[in-house]
Amino acid sequence: MDTRVERTRRALQGALLELARERPLDDITVGDITEHADVHRSSFYQHYADKETLLADALDGAVDAAEAELGDLAEFEQPIEGPPHALTVYLSEIAANAEVYRRVLGDRGSAVVAARVRARIDVLVREGITQAGGGTYAGLPIDVVAAGITGSALGVIGAWLERDPLPPVDVAADWLWRVLLGPSGAWRA
Template structure:
């Protein structure tokens, strides 16, 4: 199958949209390939022609979100004042807030381990690339270790923030609290 074929792209777009729609309505653990096929109005076999399993579809469907979060994290100026979060970090948490239900479902115990790993890995890669170009505070740890530490912290904060039962608080407040922790 040629991934550049417009028909393949349209089918994958429909499958991704169907999965995201279902994930916003119900726990990811309850979503099946049959339900995705039904929502996308394709044959179940078609789903398996494009994706080996539900985790592969989830990872592909959330790739844009992962890329946005990673881009925001990598753009944060590390010398911003401690009392005001950098705009890219506010953007990152605003993006997550706008999709809080989806992130909650993806990062929950019944969510997608592949998504959580992809998010952490993409954040680590983006930050490590930035750090290797010399844009990080001086430190005694290797750039990749520093990047992995920050990526794990961000994913942990995001998962905790969207995973709570109550109001997670405004994105700006969470961005400020996270920034203060990262700058400590």
């Protein structure tokens, strides 16, 4: 990708994230974003159809970082004890943008962004199940398993974000990991 294109997109994403930490997405205009990013309004529309797509792209960075950290689950010879580092990386990014996530994933949030976050987590879950062999889930359709795990993950993330003060990332990672493992630690079997 052209470095100018990448630089413009990063500037727009960063500007929107900064503004969204301060006020609701509905109160932020394209003009606010372009002014904050120091780019022309036409540049915004060369890259994005709307601010929700821009926000979804900005939040995708957290999933990208987690994917890079996840690596190949098949390399693990022993069951993973405790939350994988990728989970902590992902939750750290969410914590850094907690107010933004509260707004977009809440009851009056952005359906576009929530769907994108759900879809990205779903992809990670499917890859993890496939790489791990999915033995525990043999005979179950992968889309059903992925939907259940993704929904649980989003539920825990939402409950974590609603707490005031926000519990530390390592606490949230432990909560999420324990919920995903279930009472019997099914992923370790």
